[in-house]
Structures are given as structure tokens and as C-alpha cells.
Amino acid sequence: GNSVTQMEGPVTLSEEAFLTINCTYTATGYPSLFWYVQYPGEGLQLLLKATKADDKGSNKGFEATYRKETTSFHLEKGSVQVSDSAVYFCALQEYGNKLVFGAGTILRVKS
Amino acid sequence: EAGVVQSPRYKIIEKKQPVAFWCNPISGHNTLYWYLQNLGQGPELLIRYENEEAVDDSQLPKDRFSAERLKGVDSTLKIQPAELGDSAVYLCASSLIGENEQFFGPGTRLTVL
Numbered sequence: 001g002n003s004v005t006q007m008e009g010p011v012t013l014s015e016e017a018f019l020t021i022n023c024t025y026t027a028t029g030y031p032s033l034f035w036y037v038q039y040p041g042e043g044l045q046l047l048l049k050a051t052k053a054d055d056k057g058s059n060k061g062f063e064a065t066y067r068k069e070t071t072s073f074h075l076e077k078g079s080v081q082v083s084d085s086a087v088y089f090c091a092l093q094e095y096g097n098k099l100v101f102g103a104g105t106i107l108r109v110k111s
Numbered sequence: 112e113a114g115v116v117q118s119p120r121y122k123i124i125e126k127k128q129p130v131a132f133w134c135n136p137i138s139g140h141n142t143l144y145w146y147l148q149n150l151g152q153g154p155e156l157l158i159r160y161e162n163e164e165a166v167d168d169s170q171l172p173k174d175r176f177s178a179e180r181l182k183g184v185d186s187t188l189k190i191q192p193a194e195l196g197d198s199a200v201y202l203c204a205s206s207l208i209g210e211n212e213q214f215f216g217p218g219t220r221l222t223v224l
Contacts, residue, residue: 041217044202049211049212098159102153
């Protein structure tokens, strides 16, 4: 079946550091890809998405590019803030809108 | 605009007891999802409704879990009887049919003792 693999956390960075969270997927066809973020005590929120190969999703300074050749959708941000501390989930969308999530990566940003 | 509402936020029960979770989706969203999120893992789909019809319940453990969405709006997920392994967060999400963005509620954290 389809699956998503994320880098294990926690990832701990200093404020203004560069962030990369790796995500690779296994799927038949070309699913839509998503990054969701979960802040403490809150529900998952869509951060960004890409629906076809070479698309770049971006939001709030975060970016991810749909790479068909490497089946990857790595999340990047040039300068993280303490407020970015959260759990980040990579996901793919199967037929029927079912989301398949990775295990999540905890990000901690220190001031 | 109000988001997806879930209640209760937290629930602690003894094993073998029944428990129910309630979800009210965003107004106008005709697709509703229930997900299970175990500690340290990503959410996994339990059931998906389009209006009042369960169109995908293949991952719902039907021996103890049941769900309903009688009027195509709010939904209830029930576990009877609960087991220790059911301790997890139960998430509800909603979307418009044909739209790929799902909006999630804050979840219900269940602890089974």
C-alpha cells in the first residue's frame, strides 16, 4: 500500500536557523502531497500542498517541492522562529481523499 | 467561521466501558472523516462519510467500533467495550466533496485504564 516516511525527531534548532524535514513516499500513480502542522493543544492545520510533479507549495515562509524522480516532498524554511515549534506531518492523498500520514516530526526552536 | 468542533476534549474510562465521541463539522462540509492517532504516530483513517453515507469504513474495527451520521451533519463515534489499546487521540475532519483540503478538529484524547 501507499506509505509516507519522515525523518525522525525531535529536531532542535536555534532561532533563525535553516530547517529541512525530509519526507519520502511510496505510491502508485502521482498522489497529491501535503504538509500539516500541529501546534500544542490544537488540531492539524494544512501548511502547504502540491498536486503534481515539480509543483512547489509555500506558506508562512515554508516551502516544499514535489519531486517525482526521488519521490520526495521535503519541507524547508530559511529562518525558523520559536513560534514554529510544533509537530509536522507529511501526507499523501489517495483515491477518495483518504490521507496517508507519516509519523510526524517534532520541531523545537530555541531562542 | 467556526472550525470543526469535537467533544469531549478528554475522556478517561475503565476498560470494558462504552465511550462516545461527538463531532460537528464546518457548516456546509458534506464529507466527514474520523481518524485515530496513536502516540508518536500520524493519524489513520477509520471512516469517511459523504453526507450520511459511510463510503469508506474498511479500517473501522467493526467488532467494537461504530459510527453514525444520521442527518448528514454531526457524527458520533462509539467504542463498546473499550480496551486498553484504544487509548489514543480521535480526530474528526471535514471537507467539501471534491476538495482535497481537510479541516481537523482538536481531537478527543481517550485514556482507558
